[in-house]
Amino acid sequence: EDYALGGHPDFMRKEIAEQGEAVRRALRGRLDDRFATAHLGGLNMDARELRGISKVVFLGCGSAYYAGQLGAQVVEELARIPATAEPASEFRYRNPVVDPDALYVAISQSGETLDTLAAVQELQRKGGRVIGAVNVVGSAIARQCGAGVFLHAGPEISVASTKALTNMSVSFTMLALLLGRVRDLSAADGQRVVEGLRALPDAIDKVLTDEPAIAEIAQRYAEARSMFFIGRVRAWPVAREGAQKLKEVSYIHAEAYQASELKHGPLALIDPEMPSVVIVPDDELLAKNINTIEQIKARGGPVIAVTNADLPANVADDVIRIPRVATELDAMLLTIPLQLLAYHTALALGRDIDKPRNLAKSVTVE
Ligand code: AGP
Secondary structure (H helix, E strand, C coil): CHHHHCCCCCHHHHHHHCHHHHHHHHHCCCEECCCCEECCHHHCCCHHHHHCCCCEEEEECCHHHHHHHHHHHHHHHHHCCCEEEEEHHHHCCCCCCCCCCCEEEEEECCCCCHHHHHHHHHHHHCCCEEEEEECCCCCHHHHHHCCEEECCCCCCCCCCCCHHHHHHHHHHHHHHHHHHHCCCCCHHHHHHHHHHHHHHHHHHHHHHCCHHHHHHHHHHHCCCCEEEEEECHHHHHHHHHHHHHHHHHHCCEEEEEEHHHHHHCHHHHCCCCCCEEEEECCCCCHHHHHHHHHHHHHCCCCEEEEECCCCCCCCCCEEEECCCCCHHHHHHHHHHHHHHHHHHHHHHCCCCCCCCCCCCCCCCCC
């Protein structure tokens, strides 16, 4: 085990550190500068079939579902195809309407999650076209789908998923690019995304150099009983994943909320004992997000902002800054500091980081 850890104290830390390399692997041979697109040979679909897709539905459990939400956002943005995500664990119980022209994407690091496998089987029974987005080659979901995108994240041991999730987001961005370029995404915009993807591994490595500052913030908030993770639109899946990671490894209660929904109820919970992590991408919603921070601060709530924008001085108590890559890729990069925040909170609390209580790496039972 010591050898496998390669000098890291545990697998979660190792897998967080490996993300730049994991993304490089996922991109290898798949980006095309000439046509400003991506190649995903495993889909087994030609341009005509890709153009015929009426909507994209992402299905996964837990964090894989949140990665699917991020995927749906980027597919709608780049390809302008309606896209949604839903928990695979609910799918077979609600008698879903299966659209034969839709593309269903079953997402799973392990490829063995029973609920996701059952969703695939239900879809296939009803004539749905389903592809896999799977990390483990030869796994049950990969075999059942027969087509899809392998994540190439390498083995992931820690129960809390990090690099596999990043590679899910990278893969969905390539899928969105591919679907966009056979529709009306311009070559110039396609190329901007290609270049953004190519710059992503170095940007991840850059975020990781900020670890000491993030660790210091985590230590200061480690005694919190509960935390909010707030984001809107692109940052909403990021907030959900941030809350999930904190819960899993630190056992601190965390709730993700859409920024605009706060005033419809949860604002009542804000007080000096309730820290909020606010995710602020540098996009067209920046002013709104700054306003959200001010609303929380006005009620005495401590705010940790995670951003790639230039925020007004002292607007938040703590600011974690990340580099800019391309607007559509912001969400992916904003997730990385939240992994470190959860990790260092768990470390400060002395948790069993790689094997949190009550959880298994892959859930192969109902
Ligand atoms: C992630 O940190 C969790 N451990 C969990 O939500 C996980 O993403 C989920 O169980 C799905 O697993 P899979 O990707 O192997 O299907």
